[in-house]
Amino acid sequence: MFAKEASSKFKRRAFIFLIIGFITMYFSGCFGTDIINVVQNPIMEKLGCTATQAVLGWTIGGYSVILLSFFFSTIIMKKGVREFATACFVIMAVGALLVGVGYNIGGGAGSALIIVGGFLLKNFLMGLQVSVFQVVALWFNQTRGFVLGLMGAAFALDNATSSTGLSMLYNGLGFTNMMMVTAAILVALGIVTYLFVRTTPQELGLTPDGLPEQAPAGAPEEQGAQEFQSKWTLGKLLRLKESWAIMLGIGVFNLTLAAVISQFFNSLMSMGLELSTCSLFMLIFGILGIVMSPIYGKLVDVLSAPKAGVVCAILYLVSVAGFAFQIPIVAALGLTFFVGSPVIQPALTIHVFGGREYQAANRYLSIVINLIAACGIPFMTIFYDATGSYQMAYYVLLALNVAALVLMLTCNKTYGDD
Secondary structure, eight states, X not given: OOOTTOOHHHHHHHHHHHHHHHHHHHHHHIIIIITHHHHXXXXXXXXXXXXXXXXXXXXXXXXXXXXXXXXXXXXXXXXXSHHHHHHHHHHHHHHHHHHHHHHHHOHHHHHHHHHHHHHHHHHHHHHHHHHHHHHHHHHOXXXXXXXXXXXXXHHHHHHHHHHHHHHHHHHHHOHHHHHHHHHHHHHHHHHXXXXXXXXXXXXXXXXXXXXXXXXXXXXXXXXXXXXXXXXXXXXXXHTOHHHHHHHHXXXXXHHHHXXXXXXXXXXXXXXXXXXXXHHHHHHHHHHHHHHHHHHHHHHHHHHOHHHHHHHHXXXXXXXXXXXXXXXXXXXXXXXXXXXXXXXXXXXXHHHHHOSTTHHHHHHHHHHHHHHHHTTHHHHHHHHHHHHSSSHHHHHHHHHHHHHHHHHHHHOOOOOOOO
């Protein structure tokens, strides 16, 4: 998990961060996305609204975060992670309270509160995610990929367990109390983050990876967050083939993830599988995804991020081919393989631009990545409405992932100072 020569002091502090980071990544997905599976129907029944209206705040937040992520990254560049991540937890807690209070009030006022609450939950979970990736970028070099893999495993565990856990909480406490508990958990995580998380190891007198060598005087990592000035502008980034490879290649990965997962059951049932079998596949291959994520991370450390990206692209192609050629067991492997995107995206960006410049580059690149990813669900439904099946959509996805593989093969240069 740590570099062989890492100091014991570094290991203790880094281990605390890994625990906080894992829990943060788990709950950021849980309260921003998976919670919809639990709250949608009760809100519809209480307020007498449609499914679209019940989750409108989360839906709007899913699009607004495409631009807000730029501002989140800019704040982290200027102020660091500690205060910002703490604020994200508190704001999400406010969002949870608003959803709970809105449900209790009902009517038009209650609906408005739920929309605002869902909006806050959906947007600020992205702030937490970029915060975690920034700390990983600056604290770890030799084992960065494995650490990113552990963070990615939190997403897989979240997908496998959070909806069930929230359902149990709802059945045991009721809707409003469930949201109050959610808010309390988020505030507690904010307090722990403020106490233990720092943007760079230098703030605690440590070095990246905890190695005895000190960074040269005046190196970028020695600068505080407020003093750091990036050398990357949008114009400079757009002149690099690596930028386009990351934007378009990772964009295709995320589009594929959204497209396939959103129609996972429907696609498998169109191949003749029963719903119970689809559920079993989701459980089995979702759990395997928890194991696969650290494997992706280890590939980053051993092979380098670009080569790990090539492996990821090949595995995505295998799963999409399973859907395109109607081989259910191969298609279901997507739940295992698709955990690669959350690992490869930060790893590749850090590899190309360096840990200190990660946010400076990512705040621009992620806009295009998120725009492409947002097309995943309508991509599938448009093809289905036009043709009556998903076949043509999967053929197009197959072609797009071949292009993503080519892009990963071209993304091999580094411009970082690390």
